[in-house]
Amino acid sequence: MRSKKTLVLGATVKPERYAFMAMTNLTEKGHAVVAIGQNEGEVAGVKIQTKQIPLKNIDTVTLYLNPVRQRDYYNYIIGLKPKRVIFNPGTENPEFYQLLKANNIKVDVACTLVLLSTNQY
Template structure:
């Protein structure tokens, strides 16, 4: 089972991160929602404390580039195989840091990747 950390998780049904957590779970992925507001999504608590997570396959970003610097160290410490920069989250500075640690970076949409079967 692939483990995905969703950065910017929200309990607001109009947010793409909300839909992503639901879809990832529906497709059988283990999901760790991490955000800045307390809540629950798809029956999972949104973690506010940047939890330690082992064997992370993917980090999917739903935080704009202006708010990402405070997440850099945490995300890199997870040692994910890849980071998906969903539309609006592209950040070349962070991508370079990730690539220097042999982490694949993608400009893609998690929801689309899941729906077409190339997640």
């Protein structure tokens, strides 16, 4: 299996949050993980950044931000040129889907944890 460098947007150190579980599962399955969240911290050996840092070779962006909070990241995510963006439950955003598709970025309305557990990631 090829490692898919993944940006977890909305990362958190709270173990009960899905973003935390996604970071843990992605790491366990051998994917390179980069994380951006509101607060600094570390999950599964991955440091959570609080700024929109320049990144290269991002395969997937998995979102854990509500649509309003996503707006601050539209240009950043498009600029990363990921192959796809996963909209986890609660992050659905038709406005952003259109922008991504216009930039040839695949939109995946799915749950990262389910994709990982069913080997569809």
